Amino acid sequence: MTKVAPLTPEEIELAQRLEARHQAGEPRSHADARKIVARMFADRKADHDRQAELDRQAGREPAGENELPDLMSYVLSVADKGEVTNPTRGDDRALWTWQSQPEGMDREIKHRFLAQACGETRGYQVLEETPAAGQMDGYYLGNRFMADVLTTDYGVSAADLQKTIAQFWPRVSERYAEAAKGRVLVFAAEIGEGSVLGASELKQILGPEGVGRENVDFLVDFPHPPHLPAEMRDLLADPAVRCQIRREDYAKGDGRTPADFLAKLAAVDVPEHLKEAHAAAVATLSAAKSYDEFEVPSAGLTEPELTEPGAEQPELQEPAPAQPELKVPEAEQSAAEAPTPPQPEPKTVVHGQSFVLGADLPRTLTRPARTGPAVTGMHGWGPPAAEAAPKSAGIEQ
Numbered sequence: 001m002t003k004v005a006p007l008t009p010e011e012i013e014l015a016q017r018l019e020a021r022h023q024a025g026e027p028r029s030h031a032d033a034r035k036i037v038a039r040m041f042a043d044r045k046a047d048h049d050r051q052a053e054l055d056r057q058a059g060r061e062p063a064g065e066n067e068l069p070d071l072m073s074y075v076l077s078v079a080d081k082g083e084v085t086n087p088t089r090g091d092d093r094a095l096w097t098w099q100s101q102p103e104g105m106d107r108e109i110k111h112r113f114l115a116q117a118c119g120e121t122r123g124y125q126v127l128e129e130t131p132a133a134g135q136m137d138g139y140y141l142g143n144r145f146m147a148d149v150l151t152t153d154y155g156v157s158a159a160d161l162q163k164t165i166a167q168f169w170p171r172v173s174e175r176y177a178e179a180a181k182g183r184v185l186v187f188a189a190e191i192g193e194g195s196v197l198g199a200s201e202l203k204q205i206l207g208p209e210g211v212g213r214e215n216v217d218f219l220v221d222f223p224h225p226p227h228l229p230a231e232m233r234d235l236l237a238d239p240a241v242r243c244q245i246r247r248e249d250y251a252k253g254d255g256r257t258p259a260d261f262l263a264k265l266a267a268v269d270v271p272e273h274l275k276e277a278h279a280a281a282v283a284t285l286s287a288a289k290s291y292d293e294f295e296v297p298s299a300g301l302t303e304p305e306l307t308e309p310g311a312e313q314p315e316l317q318e319p320a321p322a323q324p325e326l327k328v329p330e331a332e333q334s335a336a337e338a339p340t341p342p343q344p345e346p347k348t349v350v351h352g353q354s355f356v357l358g359a360d361l362p363r364t365l366t367r368p369a370r371t372g373p374a375v376t377g378m379h380g381w382g383p384p385a386a387e388a389a390p391k392s393a394g395i396e397q
């Protein structure tokens with residue numbers, strides 16, 4: 001199967017508009033809810049009349065007006081008998097669950113609207129846009145104003161309402177998945193085993209009557225679990241494997257261990273090009289008792305300690321002990337006919353007078369002769385000057 005093209009920025013923008021349109025249709029008052037309930041009764045009457053006409057054409061006695069089903073039974077009959085293929089779309093079917101934040105978006109969006117956007121741009125079948133599910137979707141039975149009106153004005157029990165909602169989607173979704181003929185495009189980051197996608201739809205797709213794993217692809221990237229080795233990333237993200245595993249299989253919490261995931265992964269049916277990676281992953285899980293064994297240790301580099309500007313600095317070296325005053329002998333003049341300018345007198349420096357940590361000064365230094373006492377600077381000898389440098393406190397020779 002050809003790899004499916006990723007979502008485009010235009011499709012993501014369209015998904016946002018579709019989400020806003022759906023939210024705008026929700027009832028925001030009891031008056032809005034009563035209008036929707038009136039539509040439900042009208043739909044029930046229209047279906048009854050249509051079926052009565054079919055019965056008459058077939059020579060059967062049509063049901064009377066007094067035999068209309070109650071409202072919640074009518075809704076479930078739509079799940080069981082309503083059309084689950086949009087006649088204006090192609091053979092490729094979109095499945096979805098939950099929500100995520102696609103690249104380029106500043107918030108999460110339900111995958112349902114990404115699927116619907118691709119339904120418009122790519123011709124995918126989308127459950128909510130089939131006649132049966134689209135009818136139910138427009139009833140907004142989960143809305144609180146709808147619940148108030150149905151229970152207060154029409155005597156529908158809260159338990160029956162919740163039971164209808166819980167049963168409708170699995171029943172219509174199973175029929176929708178059974179009708180798949182072409183590719184199946186999944187809009188999900190991860191698949192929960194309790195979701196309609198994980199518990200019903202994919203079982204139909206991968207079952208004996210389904211189109212099989214080789215016709216399944218995903219349009220949302222797989223978020224590789226951080227507690228699993230990076231070497232497993234490509235294996236688990238491959239659509240053929242991804243459609244067979246559930247989030248609970250590789251979850252780390254609740255005392256789960258690699259052995260739990262091993263039991264599921266070892267039984268996964270993998271294509272030929274993944275068999276080597278599959279065997280390696282099974283071996284890796286078999287050798288580990290805890291997911292903590294897969295954690296990559298940090299490099300352990302120690303940053304050098306930095307000192308804030310102005311902070312007190314420790315002394316680099318003990319102050320040198322006081323040294324006896326050095327006597328500088330007078331320079332001897334040569335007996336040459338023309339006298340030469342006075343030469344700098346040699347000075348013997350005692351090792352240990354340097355204030356630079358680990359520094360050794362030359363044994364012999366020269367400077368111009370002067371009458372005052374010799375003075376050292378903080379970092380060695382100062383440059384010759386016309387007059388004696390001022391004495392530094394505490395280090396007079």
